Amino acid sequence: MEGTGLGWIGKSVKRVEDARLLTGRGTFIDDHPPVANACHAAIVRSPLAHAKIRGYELSAALALPGVVGAITGEDVARHTKPFSVGVTAPIHYYCAATDRVRFVGEPVAVVVAKNRYIAEDAADLVQVDYEPLPVVVDPERALDADAPVLHEAVGSNLAGNRRLVYGDPDRAFRDADVVVNERFTFPKYASTPIETYGVIARWDLLDGVCTVWSNFMGPFIMHPLTARVLGLPENRLRFIVPADIGGSFGIKSSIYPYIALIALAAKRLGVPVKWIEDRREHLLASSSGTDRVAYREVAARQDGTILGMRFKWLDNVGGYIRSPEPGCSFRPTGNFVGPYRFQHLEVDASVVMTNKSLTGPNRGYACGHLYFETEGMMDRLADRLGLDPVEVRRKNLIQPDQFPYRTPSGGLYDSGDYPAAFDRALELAGYDELRREQATARAAGRYVGIGLALAVDPSVSNMGYVATALDPQFRAKPEYLAKSGAVDSATIKIDPLGRVIAILGTTPQGQGHQTVVSQIVADELGLVPQDVTVVDEMDTFTRVWSISSGTYSSRFGSVGTSAVALAARKLTAKLVDYAAHLMELPAPSLEFRDGAVRLRDGKGPSYSIKDLAGRAHWNTESLPEGMEPGLQATAVFGFTVAKAVDAEDRVNSSNTYGFIAEVMAVEVDPETAAIKILRYVTVHDAGTIINPMIAEGQIYGGALHGLGGALYEELAYDENGQLLTGTFMDYLVPTASEAPQIEIAHVVSPSPLTPLGSKGLGESSSMTVPAVIANAVSDALAPLGIRINELPMTPSKLWKAIDQAQRTPTGVSAPLASGALQPRRGVSEPRESRALRPRAGVSEPRASFSGHPRSDPTSRTSLQ
Amino acid sequence: MVTVRLNVNGVAHEGRCEPRKLLADFIREDLGLTGTHVGCEHGICGACTIMFNGEAARSCIMLAVQADGAELMTVEGLMRDGKLHPLQEAFREHHALQCGFCTPGMLITALDLLRTNPSPNDREIREGISAVLCRCTGYQGIVNAVRAAAPILVAGR
Known part of the structure; x- marks a missing residue:
């Protein structure tokens, strides 16, 4: 690899961001009002999950002293357009409800006042006349013929369905020695950044420019979408993102409807408007991953070789489908098969609308779901065949000599050595010893289990994947415009003393871009990181960006760092040409090395970067003829492997692909159902690691998000569509006491596609922990015949399953499974008892999924 | 409006606010000390924690008037002589x-x-x-x- 000779890359350089953040000098959206006289908004939200809006009564609110004005859904309908959605069904998603509300917490009006206290007082005085409608929250129930329909123009609650077929899955299933089935459910949870959404909008009516400050993280495709909604040319809508964002994990990509709503309020009321979301609003109505019902089938040979799989998914996107959904189904298209070699796959993906809040990217976007199911199936297959779960995985892994590897669904895995990384994890965990300890523990009546999970870690999504949601016939129409891309940019300027300013268009939320870029530039230009100042506030008017820009989908470690390296290399190439001119030597005889232009053979004079920078800035006459003055370069790096989805629904949905191998050992206390993590080993291959400290920080954080979703966190709803977990007292975020010790190791397979060999790592173990802990708990409870196929594994749910199993004679399937299938249960008792009451049409296997029998025909009990 | 006199990070402050104003908002908006962050306003997330008369307290579930006469320390008060704590x-x-x-x-x-x-x-x-x-x-x-x-x-x- 070029440019790494000085060795800042690969070092755990301490972060430059920390000085300001440790001393209370960060610039978060709520900290430094960028406009004078901003007024403050409070949003009136629907208390009902489904209702028609008959009218609004604003007079009491408007009469309150200090109130500037209000807008309602009528203004929204009159003065904005609905957002584009990712499906062809006629779903009109506006930035606030216009004639009907479809989930609790949906915005219906905005009140603006001199301060937030008055705005909230006034919001309480707004009267909205609702006509309640029947509610549906369960995605399977929502598809029943008699279910309440949310969008009459659509005619059903199905926002979209695609059946994707790769290879010949029917034949694979015909040829199989063994077929294993399972039904899984995955919860609706959100990584809940501690900083909530915030938007400040100013609309200059005379020059027609709307400026919005917000903690939006991208993707900036939402900028043109928002401009269209507001009726603005794109060069009249300015998005500015301050330097500090208080976490996001995908969630703040869904702030854009509020950008439109607050911008509209600023326009209609003629004042700058500031809105900071509160926690209740955040849990009610920001964003989350989807809850999913999945039916899985795997076809295999007796020796464990997988021939094919079938996935059938119902992803619940809530009251409307909001872009970039249905990424919930299609974002992992290229890595549907994970790390395994099988060639035959059928994916039947339905995106369902119900009266829950809206969904979008959440850390690991859709991959936590994917691997929870796939890795669960691997264990079930191993169990059926009497094989060790290690063996069945090894048998099916893509081999190192197969890279670059094209998956049947179009993914192009750039590099990797999956067996080596898996072996490293097993070795680190002492897998064989763990199994011996488990046997001893079991003999003593203890419930100790070992779980495995393997995953391909996709980074830098190719925006072209979104079109997989559309039928190939639709995409074949001449008026359809194909989409693809994954780009990022960086600008580097060298000042007259040879120091550097690097300007990014990224929106970091704690990933340490300033630090990482200072390391890369230092290596490329032969400097120390302290010589490099990095500016990363995003501003759509001044930064170089494109619609796939933004800090999402583990982008920066792969595409952003590449742009930085290329910009630096443009400059070193220019410095070589300049020095060649000064030295009257042919440029090919020179090279930039260790901070200076030198003769390739190492002897003779050299020109340092400082020397060249001073001359170039102070004396432009010294430049060779035709050389552009100034020492600055902008590079836009784009992956050429990011192509549009093809006619067979194949798409390289991401651009670099890492790998994760995990081993976890747990013990379950049968009396309390408490799960104790005894060992947790995670091995990652993310190519070149630029800053190991930052990389491991991402792994620790990602793992805890996965653990939260697996054990604690759920946006739980009752049958009326009321959110039951509306504060952090009910929505349980893991604290330090719940966080496990994690043993981390890296295997490095540099990406051939990036100049530094790096890949993304930001989502990391968030996508594997649900799988590994579910497998470990299933293994622990195997003597009781309990197998985890539903998350979160709350103590009450697990305790009931254990209690039930202990009362049931060994080898007989407990009846709990079918009686308590739906709706899924949360934490508190009332919900538990409601869930146990069978409901018509939901408690029995449904005819529409007759091809996918609900329960595994083994004697094991499903934990529901 | 009520007057609130308090000492923050060794500096005496006086401000006037509504009796209902939260201490966290008073610190951020009236005193301009935006290092104290508000994450939930329910007293759960702890982002707003400050030292209140020498003990940790959550400023999002206290009123500014309750801090009248109190001695507070916020994150801005940790550095000494230009050096990190x-x-x-x-x-x-x-x-x-x-x-x-x-x-x-x-x-x-x-x-x-x-x-x-x-x-x-x-x-x-x-x-x-x-x-x-x-x-x-x-x-x-x-x-x-x-x-x-x-x-x-x-x-x-």
């Missing part, structure tokens, strides 16, 4: 922060833990800082930082 240094050294939003509350909470338990073991550190939610770090860096800072603070007494 040893706990801040340890946070930087051990990568105990990513986005930095919970960090002010986490620092004050950790300081309060070390005040009451100068040599905590890991379990006690985890329990002590469990009053503050962090969604970035998985807490490992924070535990490492508090463990590393503890003997330095003891030595500095």
Whole structure:
């Protein structure tokens, strides 16, 4: 690899961001009002999950002293357009409800006042006349013929369905020695950044420019979408993102409807408007991953070789489908098969609308779901065949000599050595010893289990994947415009003393871009990181960006760092040409090395970067003829492997692909159902690691998000569509006491596609922990015949399953499974008892999924 | 409107506000000390934690008037003579922060833990800082930082 000779890359350089953040000098959206006289908004939200809006009564609110004005859904309908959605069904998603509300917490009006206290007082005085409608929250129930329909123009609650077929899955299933089935459910949870959404909008009516400050993280495709909604040319809508964002994990990509709503309020009321979301609003109505019902089938040979799989998914996107959904189904298209070699796959993906809040990217976007199911199936297959779960995985892994590897669904895995990384994890965990300890523990009546999970870690999504949601016939129409891309940019300027300013268009939320870029530039230009100042506030008017820009989908470690390296290399190439001119030597005889232009053979004079920078800035006459003055370069790096989805629904949905191998050992206390993590080993291959400290920080954080979703966190709803977990007292975020010790190791397979060999790592173990802990708990409870196929594994749910199993004679399937299938249960008792009451049409296997029998025909009990 | 007189980070302040104004809002808006962050307004996430008469307290569930006559310390008060506090240094050294939003509350909470338990073991550190939610770090860096800072603070007494 070029440019790494000085060795800042690969070092755990301490972060430059920390000085300001440790001393209370960060610039978060709520900290430094960028406009004078901003007024403050409070949003009136629907208390009902489904209702028609008959009218609004604003007079009491408007009469309150200090109130500037209000807008309602009528203004929204009159003065904005609905957002584009990712499906062809006629779903009109506006930035606030216009004639009907479809989930609790949906915005219906905005009140603006001199301060937030008055705005909230006034919001309480707004009267909205609702006509309640029947509610549906369960995605399977929502598809029943008699279910309440949310969008009459659509005619059903199905926002979209695609059946994707790769290879010949029917034949694979015909040829199989063994077929294993399972039904899984995955919860609706959100990584809940501690900083909530915030938007400040100013609309200059005379020059027609709307400026919005917000903690939006991208993707900036939402900028043109928002401009269209507001009726603005794109060069009249300015998005500015301050330097500090208080976490996001995908969630703040869904702030854009509020950008439109607050911008509209600023326009209609003629004042700058500031809105900071509160926690209740955040849990009610920001964003989350989807809850999913999945039916899985795997076809295999007796020796464990997988021939094919079938996935059938119902992803619940809530009251409307909001872009970039249905990424919930299609974002992992290229890595549907994970790390395994099988060639035959059928994916039947339905995106369902119900009266829950809206969904979008959440850390690991859709991959936590994917691997929870796939890795669960691997264990079930191993169990059926009497094989060790290690063996069945090894048998099916893509081999190192197969890279670059094209998956049947179009993914192009750039590099990797999956067996080596898996072996490293097993070795680190002492897998064989763990199994011996488990046997001893079991003999003593203890419930100790070992779980495995393997995953391909996709980074830098190719925006072209979104079109997989559309039928190939639709995409074949001449008026359809194909989409693809994954780009990022960086600008580097060298000042007259040879120091550097690097300007990014990224929106970091704690990933340490300033630090990482200072390391890369230092290596490329032969400097120390302290010589490099990095500016990363995003501003759509001044930064170089494109619609796939933004800090999402583990982008920066792969595409952003590449742009930085290329910009630096443009400059070193220019410095070589300049020095060649000064030295009257042919440029090919020179090279930039260790901070200076030198003769390739190492002897003779050299020109340092400082020397060249001073001359170039102070004396432009010294430049060779035709050389552009100034020492600055902008590079836009784009992956050429990011192509549009093809006619067979194949798409390289991401651009670099890492790998994760995990081993976890747990013990379950049968009396309390408490799960104790005894060992947790995670091995990652993310190519070149630029800053190991930052990389491991991402792994620790990602793992805890996965653990939260697996054990604690759920946006739980009752049958009326009321959110039951509306504060952090009910929505349980893991604290330090719940966080496990994690043993981390890296295997490095540099990406051939990036100049530094790096890949993304930001989502990391968030996508594997649900799988590994579910497998470990299933293994622990195997003597009781309990197998985890539903998350979160709350103590009450697990305790009931254990209690039930202990009362049931060994080898007989407990009846709990079918009686308590739906709706899924949360934490508190009332919900538990409601869930146990069978409901018509939901408690029995449904005819529409007759091809996918609900329960595994083994004697094991499903934990529901 | 009521008058609130208090001492923050060794500096006397006086402000006038509505009796219902939250202390966190008063600190941020009236005193301009935006280092104290508000994450939930329910007293759960702990981002708003400050020292209130020498003990950690959540400023989002107190009223500014309750702080009349009190002595507060916020994150801005940790530095001395232009140098980071040893706990801040340890946070930087051990990568105990990513986005930095919970960090002010986490620092004050950790300081309060070390005040009451100068040599905590890991379990006690985890329990002590469990009053503050962090969604970035998985807490490992924070535990490492508090463990590393503890003997330095003891030595500095």
